Amino acid sequence: MARETLLTLAIMAALLGTVIVAQMMGEGFVITLATKATIFALAGVGLNLALGYGGLVSFGHAAFFGIGGYVTGILASHAGAGTAVATLPFTLMGSNQMLGIWPMAMLAAGAAALLIGALSLRTSGVYFIMVTLAFAQMLSYFAISWPRYGGEDGLSFYVRNSFPGLNTLVPVQYFAICMALLVLALIASSVIVRSRFGLALQAARQNDQRAAAVGIRPYALRLVAFVISAMITGLAGSLYADLNRFVSPAMMSWHMSGEIMVFVILGGVGRLAGPVAGAVVFILLEHLLGGVSEYWKALLGLLLLAIVLFAPGGLIGLALRRDRHV
Amino acid sequence: MSDAVLTLSHLRKSFGSLLATDDVSLDLRRGEVHALIGPNGAGKSTLIKQITGELRQDAGTIVFEGERIDHLDTAARARRGLARSFQVSSVIPAFTVLQNIMLAVLGAGGGVYRFVRPALRDPGLTDPARFHAEQVGLADRLTTRAAALSHGERRRLELAMALALRPRAFLLDEPMAGLGLEGARHLTTLLSDLRHQAPILLVEHDMDAVFALADRISVLVYGRIIATGTVAEIRANDAVRRSYLGEGA
Numbered sequence: 135m136a137r138e139t140l141l142t143l144a145i146m147a148a149l150l151g152t153v154i155v156a157q158m159m160g161e162g163f164v165i166t167l168a169t170k171a172t173i174f175a176l177a178g179v180g181l182n183l184a185l186g187y188g189g190l191v192s193f194g195h196a197a198f199f200g201i202g203g204y205v206t207g208i209l210a211s212h213a214g215a216g217t218a219v220a221t222l223p224f225t226l227m228g229s230n231q232m233l234g235i236w237p238m239a240m241l242a243a244g245a246a247a248l249l250i251g252a253l254s255l256r257t258s259g260v261y262f263i264m265v266t267l268a269f270a271q272m273l274s275y276f277a278i279s280w281p282r283y284g285g286e287d288g289l290s291f292y293v294r295n296s297f298p299g300l301n302t303l304v305p306v307q308y309f310a311i312c313m314a315l316l317v318l319a320l321i322a323s324s325v326i327v328r329s330r331f332g333l334a335l336q337a338a339r340q341n342d343q344r345a346a347a348v349g350i351r352p353y354a355l356r357l358v359a360f361v362i363s364a365m366i367t368g369l370a371g372s373l374y375a376d377l378n379r380f381v382s383p384a385m386m387s388w389h390m391s392g393e394i395m396v397f398v399i400l401g402g403v404g405r406l407a408g409p410v411a412g413a414v415v416f417i418l419l420e421h422l423l424g425g426v427s428e429y430w431k432a433l434l435g436l437l438l439l440a441i442v443l444f445a446p447g448g449l450i451g452l453a454l455r456r457d458r459h460v
Numbered sequence: 461m462s463d464a465v466l467t468l469s470h471l472r473k474s475f476g477s478l479l480a481t482d483d484v485s486l487d488l489r490r491g492e493v494h495a496l497i498g499p500n501g502a503g504k505s506t507l508i509k510q511i512t513g514e515l516r517q518d519a520g521t522i523v524f525e526g527e528r529i530d531h532l533d534t535a536a537r538a539r540r541g542l543a544r545s546f547q548v549s550s551v552i553p554a555f556t557v558l559q560n561i562m563l564a565v566l567g568a569g570g571g572v573y574r575f576v577r578p579a580l581r582d583p584g585l586t587d588p589a590r591f592h593a594e595q596v597g598l599a600d601r602l603t604t605r606a607a608a609l610s611h612g613e614r615r616r617l618e619l620a621m622a623l624a625l626r627p628r629a630f631l632l633d634e635p636m637a638g639l640g641l642e643g644a645r646h647l648t649t650l651l652s653d654l655r656h657q658a659p660i661l662l663v664e665h666d667m668d669a670v671f672a673l674a675d676r677i678s679v680l681v682y683g684r685i686i687a688t689g690t691v692a693e694i695r696a697n698d699a700v701r702r703s704y705l706g707e708g709a
C-alpha cells in the first residue's frame with residue numbers, strides 16, 4: 135500500500151480514536167470539536183479536487199458551503215412550520231430528513247457552481263481568484279439583505295434533522311454520520327483522481343497547451359471538476375448547518391472561503407488527506423490557542439507562511455518527504 | 461492537388477506591425493516529408509501554430525483532408541489527427557512516460573468523462589501507450605517521470621504522444637534541436653519510416669537531417685515563402701543560398 139494511503143488511514147484512525155476515547159470519558163465537547171473538524175475536512179476535500187488536482191484557486195468556495203447550509207436551514211425551517219418552500223413551478227415542501235436534504239444541498243451547490251464556473255473559468259490566475267471571490271461575496275450580501283430567512287441575523291432551526299435509525303442529537307451519533315460521509319468523499323475523490331477524468335484534469339493543470347495538443351479541452355474538464363468540488367463542499371455546508379442548527383451569511387463570507395483554503399494548503403494541496411490534516415490542525419490551534427489569545431490567527435498566519443515557503447506539500451508532504459505527488 | 465492532405469492558402473498573420481506570416485501557401489502531400497526551413501524569426505513556429513489552432517490567422521484558409529478546419533479549436537484539430545511536437549519540449553512533467561502517452565491515447569479516443577475505473581488499469585489506454593513507447597524506444601522508461609527524462613528521451617516521448625493520436629499529419633517543430641549527432645541520426649531513421657503512416661511537415665535547422673529526409677523543401681524568410689522544391693532544386697537556388705544556406709551548402 136502506498137505510504138500516502140497509510141498516512142490517510144492513520145489520520146482518520148486518530149480522529150476516530152479521539153472520539154471513541156472522548157465518548158468513554160463523557161467529553162461531549164471534544165466530540166463536537168471533532169465533528170466540526172470532520173465537516174471542515176469534508177469542505178476541504180471538495181475544494182482540494184478543484185484546487186489541488188485541477189489547479190483552480192477558488193477563493194469562493196464559501197458560496198457552496200453557504201448554499202448547502204441555507205438549503206438545509208430553509209428546508210428544516212419550513213418542515214418545522216409545516217409550510218411549503220415554494221409552490222411554483224411545483225410544490226416543494228420543507229424536509230427534516232437528512233437523506234432528502236443532502237441531495238438538494240448538493241444539487242443547489244452544483245447548479246451554482248455550474249453558473250459561477252462557466253463564467254469564472256474563462257479567466258485564469260489572479261482573475262479567477264477575484265471572480266470566484268466576487269461571486270461568493272454577492273451571494274453573501276444577498277443572504278444579508280433577504281429578510282425572509284433571517285437576513286443578517288441568520289436562520290435558526292430548533293431540532294437537528296433526522297437520519298433513519300439514529301438519534302442525530304446524540305453527539306457521537308452525529309459524528310458518525312459526518313465521519314461516514316467524509317470517508318465516502320475521500321474514497322470518491324481518490325477514485326476520481328485515478329480515473330480517465332482525473333488523468334486529463336491533472337494534465338490540464340500542469341500543461342494545458344499540451345493537453346489541447348493531444349485533443350483534450352481544459353475548459354469543460356475544469357468546469358466538471360469545479361461542479362463536483364462544489365457539491366462536496368455544499369454537502370459539508372449542510373452538515374455544518376445541522377451541527378449548529380443555525381445558518382448565517384457568515385458561512386458564505388470570504389473569511390470562510392479563506393479558511394477552507396487554509397485547510398487545503400496547511401494539509402497539503404493535491405494530497406488526498408491534506409484537507410483532513412489541515413482541518414484537524416486548524417481546529418486544534420483554534421481551540422488550544424484561541425483561549426489563550428485572540429491573536430491566534432496571527433500564529434496561524436505564521437504557520438501558513440512557513441508551510442508555503444518551506445513545505446509546499448503541506449503537512450502531508452512533510453510527513454512523506456521524498457514522495458512527490460502526481 | 462488530389463493527394464494533398466493539408467493545404468494552406470494565402471495565410472497571413474501579423475503581430476502589431478510585424479508581418480510574421482505573409483501570404484503563405486503550401487501543401488503537405490501523402491507520404492512525403494515536407495521540410496520548412498528559414499532563419500531564426502522567419503515565422504516557422506508561427507505558421508505551425510496557425511495550423512494547430514493555437515494562433516488564429518488574420519486571413520487565408522487551412523484545409524485538412526478536404527475540409528476547412530479554420531473554425532476548429534486546437535483540441536478538435538488534434539482529434540482529427542493533426543499531431544504536433546513543440547520546439548521546446550512540452551510534456552506533463554509530473555506524469556510518468558506511460559501516463560503521458562496514455563493522455564494522448566485518451567485525447568484521440570475520447571471517453572474523458574469516465575470517473576470510476578483507474579486509468580492505469582484500463583487496457584484501452586495502457587496497451588496502445590505501451591505500444592507507442594516501444595515504437596520510440598522508451599519501453600524501459602515507462603514508470604519514469606517525464607521531468608526526470610533526458611532531453612533526447614523527452615523528444616522521443618513527444619513523438620510517442622504524437623503517434624498515439626493516430627495522426628493523419630505530423631507537424632514537427634525542430635525535433636532535432638539539442639539532440640546531438642547520435643540522437644539526431646537515430647531520430648532521422650525513425651522519422652523516415654513515419655512518413656508512410658502520415659506525411660510530415662518538418663521545421664528543422666539541422667540541414668543534414670533535412671537533406672536526408674525531405675522530399676520537398678520550402679524556404680521561409682521574413683514570413684514569405686521564397687522557394688519550394690526538391691532537395692536538388694533548393695540546393696541550386698541562388699536566392700536560397702544567399703538568404704539562408706550560406707556559401708558552404
Ligand SMILES: Nc1ncnc2c1ncn2[C@@H]1O[C@H](COP(=O)(O)OP(=O)(O)OP(=O)(O)O)[C@@H](O)[C@H]1O
Binds near residue numbers: 475500503505547
Ligand atoms: N505571440 C507573439 N507576439 C508577438 N510577436 C511574436 C509572437 N510570436 C512570434 N512573434 C514574432 O514573430 C516572428 C516569427 O517568430 P517565430 O517563432 O514564428 O519564428 P521561427 O521561424 O519559429 O524562429 P526560430 O527558428 O527561432 O524558432 C519573430 O519575429 C517573433 O519575435
Ligand SMILES: [Mg+2]
Binds near residue numbers: 547633
Ligand atoms: Mg520556431
